Structure formats: C-alpha cells, structure tokens
Amino acid sequence: MTAAHTQPTHIETKQSKPLICIRDLAVSFETNKSKVKAVDGLSLTIYPQQTLALVGESGCGKSVTALSVLQLIDQPPGDIERGSIFFDSTDLLKLSEKQMLKVRGKDIAMIFQEPMTSLNPVYTIGEQIIEAILLHQNVDNKQAMQIAIKAMADVGIDKAKQRLRAYPHEFSGGMRQRAMIAMALACQPKLLLADEPTTALDVTIQAQILELLRKLQRQRNMAVMFITHDLGIVAENADVVCVMYAGRIVEYANVFDLFNKPQHPYTRGLFASIPRIGAPKHRLTTVDQVVNDPKEFKKLPGYENGVEPWWPGGEDETRGYVLHEIQPNHWVGCKHCEYLDSQISTNPDIDFQRKKWCTGSF
Amino acid sequence: MFPTWIGITLIVFMIVRFAPGRPGSESFEAGYLSADGQAASLSYYQRKLGLDQPLYKQYFSWWRSLFSTEIVASEEHQTRTFEFTLGYSLTSRSSVVSELKRRLPITLLISTLSIILIYIIAIPTGLLMAVTRGRRFDIGSNTLLLALWSVPIVLVATLLIGYTTTGSLGVQWFPNNGLSSIGAERLPFFAWLADRAWHLILPVVCISLGGFAYLAKQTRASVLENLSMDYVRTAKAKGVSGINIIKHHVFRNSLLPLITIFATLLPFMLAGSVIVEKIFNIEGMGLFTFRAVMNRDYDVVQAMALIAGVLNSFGLLVADIAYAAADPRIKYR
Ligand SMILES: Nc1ncnc2c1ncn2[C@@H]1O[C@H](COP(=O)(O)OP(=O)(O)O)[C@@H](O)[C@H]1O
Ligand SMILES: [Mg+2]
Numbered sequence: 001m002t003a004a005h006t007q008p009t010h011i012e013t014k015q016s017k018p019l020i021c022i023r024d025l026a027v028s029f030e031t032n033k034s035k036v037k038a039v040d041g042l043s044l045t046i047y048p049q050q051t052l053a054l055v056g057e058s059g060c061g062k063s064v065t066a067l068s069v070l071q072l073i074d075q076p077p078g079d080i081e082r083g084s085i086f087f088d089s090t091d092l093l094k095l096s097e098k099q100m101l102k103v104r105g106k107d108i109a110m111i112f113q114e115p116m117t118s119l120n121p122v123y124t125i126g127e128q129i130i131e132a133i134l135l136h137q138n139v140d141n142k143q144a145m146q147i148a149i150k151a152m153a154d155v156g157i158d159k160a161k162q163r164l165r166a167y168p169h170e171f172s173g174g175m176r177q178r179a180m181i182a183m184a185l186a187c188q189p190k191l192l193l194a195d196e197p198t199t200a201l202d203v204t205i206q207a208q209i210l211e212l213l214r215k216l217q218r219q220r221n222m223a224v225m226f227i228t229h230d231l232g233i234v235a236e237n238a239d240v241v242c243v244m245y246a247g248r249i250v251e252y253a254n255v256f257d258l259f260n261k262p263q264h265p266y267t268r269g270l271f272a273s274i275p276r277i278g279a280p281k282h283r284l285t286t287v288d289q290v291v292n293d294p295k296e297f298k299k300l301p302g303y304e305n306g307v308e309p310w311w312p313g314g315e316d317e318t319r320g321y322v323l324h325e326i327q328p329n330h331w332v333g334c335k336h337c338e339y340l341d342s343q344i345s346t347n348p349d350i351d352f353q354r355k356k357w358c359t360g361s362f
Numbered sequence: 363m364f365p366t367w368i369g370i371t372l373i374v375f376m377i378v379r380f381a382p383g384r385p386g387s388e389s390f391e392a393g394y395l396s397a398d399g400q401a402a403s404l405s406y407y408q409r410k411l412g413l414d415q416p417l418y419k420q421y422f423s424w425w426r427s428l429f430s431t432e433i434v435a436s437e438e439h440q441t442r443t444f445e446f447t448l449g450y451s452l453t454s455r456s457s458v459v460s461e462l463k464r465r466l467p468i469t470l471l472i473s474t475l476s477i478i479l480i481y482i483i484a485i486p487t488g489l490l491m492a493v494t495r496g497r498r499f500d501i502g503s504n505t506l507l508l509a510l511w512s513v514p515i516v517l518v519a520t521l522l523i524g525y526t527t528t529g530s531l532g533v534q535w536f537p538n539n540g541l542s543s544i545g546a547e548r549l550p551f552f553a554w555l556a557d558r559a560w561h562l563i564l565p566v567v568c569i570s571l572g573g574f575a576y577l578a579k580q581t582r583a584s585v586l587e588n589l590s591m592d593y594v595r596t597a598k599a600k601g602v603s604g605i606n607i608i609k610h611h612v613f614r615n616s617l618l619p620l621i622t623i624f625a626t627l628l629p630f631m632l633a634g635s636v637i638v639e640k641i642f643n644i645e646g647m648g649l650f651t652f653r654a655v656m657n658r659d660y661d662v663v664q665a666m667a668l669i670a671g672v673l674n675s676f677g678l679l680v681a682d683i684a685y686a687a688a689d690p691r692i693k694y695r
Contacts, residue, residue: 112599132601
C-alpha cells in the first residue's frame with residue numbers, strides 16, 4: 001500500500017510491455033446454414049496488473065473473446081477466422097493443443113458465471129483444486145494438498161482442511177465461486193479471465209467476491225479481463241474499459257475518460273439506462289431509445305469531416321467499420337469515410353492503472 | 363411396495379380372466395373331443411376351479427390358495443400346517459413354489475449374465491460413439507443398434523439356431539437345446555462348467571441384443587450431455603487434456619443415469635426369458651410361464667406375474683440404492 005501511495009492517480013506511460021495483445025480477432029459460428037459472426041475484428045491490449053473490463057449486452061461476443069484466448073471455442077461449430085492473440089510475445093492461436101494445455105490454468109486462468117454448475121458434482125472441492133495443481137506444478141500429492149489448503153484459505157474459506165473434502169453441492173453459491181477462484185489462482189496465473197463471475201450471485205455476496213478479487217489481484221500482480229454488463233462493477237474495478245456491441249468494439253478508453261466523456265451513442269445509452277434515485281421519470285430510459293435517435297449519430301464532437309459513430313445495419317458491413325482513436329487513448333467505432341482512410345490507424349492500447357484501493361465515485 | 367404388488371395381482375387377474383380361452387380349451391383345438399365332450403370338459407373345469415363364482419370371490423380365493431393349509435391328523439391330535447405354495451399348477455399338479463425352486467435360479471442366471479454382458483459391452487460402445495460423434499463409427503453403430511433394437515428375439519434366435527447349431531452351413535458351434543449335454547452331471551466340475559457356459563452362450567446373446575442396443579444409446583446420450591456441461595469447460599480451462607476430461611470427469615458423471623437403467627433392463631430380461639427359454643427348451647421360469655399361458659393355467663400365470671412384479675420392484679430398489687451410493691449429492695435419509 002505504501003508504494004502505491006506515492007504513485008500518481010493516472011499512469012499514462014507506455015513503458016511496460018503488454019501482457020496480452022488481441023489483434024483483429026474474428027470468430028464465427030456455423031449454425032444451421034447461417035453463419036454468425038460472434039466476434040468481428042476485435043483488438044485489445046492488457047498490461048500486467050491491469051484490469052480491463054469487457055462490457056456489453058448478452059450475446060455481443062464477450063465470452064467468445066475470452067474463450068478464444070484459451071482456445072476453448074469448439075471447432076466446429078466455431079471457427080477462429082483471423083487474428084492473433086499475443087501473450088508474452090507468443091501467438092496463442094498458433095500454438096498446438098498440447099502447448100495450449102500448458103498455458104490453460106497456468107499462465108491464464110478462467111472463472112465462470114455459474115458457480116453452481118461449473119464444478120464437477122462427483123468430485124470433492126479438494127480433488128478438483130489438487131487436479132489443477134498437479135497439472136501445472138511439479139509437486140507430489142502431499143505438497144499439492146498443502147497448496148490447495150493455502151489456496152482455499154487465501155480466498156477466505158475457513159476450515160480449509162475439512163472443506164477440501166466437501167462436495168460442491170455442500171457449498172453455497174458464493175462459497176463455490178470462492179472455490180472456483182481458489183482453483184483458478186492455485187497456479188499463480190498472470191492473467192485471469194473472469195467471465196461474469198458475480199452475475200449469478202446475490203448483491204452482498206457479489207460485493208464480497210469483488211472485494212476478494214481486487215485483493216488477490218493486488219497481492220499477486222495479476223492482470224484481469226473482467227467481463228460484465230454491470231457498469232457499477234466497471235466503475236469500481238476497471239482500469240480500461242472496452243465496450244462491445246455485435247462482436248465489435250464501439251468504445252475503448254480508460255475508465256475515467258469513458259465515464260466522464262462517453263463518445264459513442266451506445267455508451268451514452270448504457271449510462272442513460274442506469275436508473276438514478278430521485279430521477280423524475282416513470283419509465284427507465286432504454287439503450288434503444290438513445291441508439292435509435294438519429295440526432296445521436298451525427299458527427300462526433302471535434303470532427304467536422306464526416307466522422308460518424310458506427311452502428312450495425314444498412315450498408316456494407318466490412319467496409320463500414322473503423323475503430324478510430326478520436327482523441328489520445330480514446331477509441332470509438334466509427335463509420336468508414338474518406339477522412340478516416342487518410343488517418344493513421346492505431347490499435348487500442350492503454351497502459352493505465354488507477355489506484356487500486358480507490359473505489360471510484362463519479 | 364406392497365400396494366404395487368397388490369395392484370399387479372389385480373391387473374393380471376383381470377387380464378387372465380378376460381383373455382380368450384378357458385382351462386381345458388386347448389384340448390379342443392386338437393379336435394379330439396366331440397361337442398358334448400367339450401361342454402363337459404369346460405363345465406368340469408368351471409366347477410373344479412370355481413370359475414362359475416363371481417369374480418371378486420375368485421380373486422379372494424386365489425389369494426387364499428397362495429398359502430395352502432393342510433390339516434394333518436395324527437393319532438393324538440390334529441395339526442394345521444401352513445405352506446407357502448403360490449397355488450398349484452393345473453398340469454403338473456405340483457405347487458408353484460416347488461417349481462420355482464428349480465426354475466427361478468436358471469432364469470435368474472440367464473438374466474444376470476445378460477445384464478452383466480450388456481453393461482460390459484454397451485458402456486464402452488456408447489462412450490466410443492459419443493467420442494466419435496457424427497463420424498463413421500458413430501453413424502454405423504447407430505444404424506446397427508437400431509437394427510438390434512428392432513429385430514425380434516424370435517427371429518434372431520431362429521437365425522442363430524439355423525446358422526450356428528445345425529451344421530447346415532458347415533458349422534455346428536453351439537448346442538441348440540437345454541442347458542447341459544446329456545450326462546453332463548458326471549463330468550468333473552470345470553468340464554461341467556464349460557459345458558454349461560457353452561449352452562448358455564446363444565440364449566444369453568439372444569436375450570441381450572435389445573438391452574445392449576438400448577443401453578449403448580443411453581450411454582452415448584449421457585456422455586454427450588455431460589460433454590456439454592459447464593464443469594467440462596472448467597476442466598478444460600484448467601488445462602486438463604481431452605482424453606482426461608473423458609476419463610476423469612465425464613465418464614463418472616455419465617455412469618450415474620445408467621445405474622438406474624438396471625431396473626429397466628430386468629423386466630426386459632424376464633420377458634425375453636419366456637421366448638428364449640421356449641426356443642432353446644430351457645426349463646426355467648420363462649418356459650413354465652409359457653406353458654401356463656398356453657394351458658390357461660390361471661394360478662400359475664398369476665403367480666408368475668406376481669413374482670415378476672416382486673423381482674422388478676427389488677430391481678428398482680437395488681438401482682436406487684446403487685445410485686445413492688454412487689452419487690455424492692444423494693444421501694440416505
Ligand atoms: N457454441 C456456440 N454455437 C453457436 N453460436 C454461438 C456459440 N457460442 C456463441 N455463439 C454466438 O456468439 C454470440 C456471442 O456469444 P457470447 O460471447 O457467449 O455472448 P456474451 O457477450 O453474452 O458472452 C452469440 O450471440 C451466439 O450467437
Ligand atoms: Mg457470456
């Protein structure tokens with residue numbers, strides 16, 4: 001804590017090396033004769049110890065992005081059409097299945113939305129954590145057991161030694177998610193993919209799990225890709241936010257920029273749809289109300305050269321979308337136009353970290 | 363369980379009484395009785411078996427006949443002995459229980475062997491089908507299983523007898539009759555055992571085919587269902603390899619629903635034994651039931667149905683207990 005105190009709130013130096021760079025990732029699914037583009041040309045960058053929040057409504061391709069990192073997309077029906085995922089300067093998409101086995105759970109771990117069904121019902125919690133440890137660490141059963149007990153204690157499960165022998169159904173939802181986190185972190189991963197880890201939990205448990213994740217991230221200097229559709233969670237946890245819609249990035253900025261100056265109408269729509277206490281309204285504003293408003297899709301501020309925010313539908317889709325850095329370190333998905341063609345295009349890449357203990361208020 | 367059994371007796375009782383034919387009527391079909399003789403024969407059996415009584419009285423008197431009481435008079439005093447007989451056979455005149463003592467082990471032997479065989483072969487088959495889903499092995503097996511499932515035991519048995527026992531195609535691999543060769547009881551133990559096994563092969567194969575097809579399909583479905591479960595994704599994310607996902611994670615979970623199928627297979631086996639024992643001339647419960655049905659031997663048919671019901675409910679009980687033992691989520695209360 002003391003070291004962090006001396007740091008400024010905004011660190012905007014690009015000195016450290018990115019931990020993971022996703023570039024132009026495109027994943028599609030073949031379903032009964034039609035092809036769904038789940039992710040279409042997505043790029044993002046995560047630095048060590050950074051938290052990137054991947055935000056967007058259901059079905060916009062968040063889980064597919066995370067699963068692609070671990071190459072857990074079933075092929076078929078899935079197909080990773082193009083792109084690269086550089087992790088510590090190796091392209092994960094070029095690794096063989098055998099090489100991926102050494103990455104999964106070791107360098108990159110993942111936790112999921114459904115703590116109820118994500119654990120194997122016929123094995124004890126301990127057996128499942130120990131399995132992960134034995135896979136990636138060169139230890140014997142006894143040492144693995146000790147590591148598992150420590151991992152359980154680290155996520156706040158008391159009487160860890162007895163609890164190792166419990167079956168998943170003997171745990172509550174929150175406890176199971178703790179066990180999932182213990183399992184994911186038992187091998188000290190550098191990156192944690194958290195796919196809506198608190199969505200299925202009730203609010204108080206949700207807060208506890210988030211607090212736990214923050215604590216563990218700080219202790220272990222771990223980067224987190226946090227998938228959520230809860231903007232409150234984003235506000236409290238994220239360093240960088242990537243807003244997705246229909247498999248594409250609509251806005252990409254650090255958390256303060258995004259919340260203070262949202263540029264894309266969809267992002268504004270998301271903020272507008274957050275209910276406010278005391279707001280003199282009978283009905284909540286929906287995202288649709290904002291994105292269907294033609295006024296919103298007029299030229300972006302500061303761009304009089306015909307730069308308009310992108311939205312799916314209508315014209316030729318592949319030519320129609322450009323992710324453009326409209327201000328330094330602030331990217332917005334724009335409609336293709338001549339002016340943008342002449343601009344240098346940059347990959348979304350923000351090396352920014354907030355002070356981890358300040359749970360932001362905006 | 364008792365209410366179930368009583369329900370079974372009621373239903374079987376009604377079916378038997380309303381089925382065409384009467385005790386004694388099978389002798390008419392041979393055509394060696396005059397019309398008068400037929401009428402006399404029928405009314406003899408009617409009175410002898412109380413078939414002229416109202417149905418409910420017949421039903422209760424059947425219950426009474428399950429336990430015969432005998433009054434044995436000795437010089438000093440009379441003693442009443444109770445004997446559990448399950449009624450008497452009209453044709454052999456022996457009690458059903460005494461027949462069962464000889465026949466039930468034979469039928470249970472065939473059924474048990476078949477069920478064991480089914481599980482041993484069907485589970486790996488289904489697993490392999492699930493893993494090769496959509497590929498040639500899976501599609502081929504699916505077709506074959508459908509065929510096995512649809513082909514009647516009678517046809518399979520006839521074909522097997524025709525091609526493997528008679529020597530008409532140059533092979534005479536198996537015996538086609540009974541459970542032992544003549545004089546087998548004088549053989550040394552292991553030779554006797556081999557002889558018994560040799561006789562058992564065809565009947566067990568015939569009776570297993572349908573159940574095998576069923577269980578293999580269930581195994582395939584169960585494995586596929588488990589492969590799409592969240593816990594499989596978790597295991598993959600941990601770095602467990604594909605083969606270990608199947609071996610350590612999916613296999614055990616997929617077996618759970620298969621345990622209870624034991625209770626489904628048992629009635630299959632008992633029903634199949636009627637046909638198979640008839641075809642291979644094996645003196646088990648099935649053949650006994652078959653004869654009883656042909657002879658309209660009411661008491662025996664009813665007793666057999668009752669026994670099948672009791673056996674099946676024990677099968678259910680065993681399946682439930684085994685399931686509870688295998689699944690940590692279920693505890694005895
Ligand atoms: N296994 C699959 N089969 C077919 N389509 C899929 C599959 N997984 C994902 N998709 C498609 O990809 C899209 C994005 O899914 P997903 O990434 O799970 O969304 P979310 O942002 O809610 O996590 C979905 O709309 C769906 O059409
Ligand atoms: Mg999702």
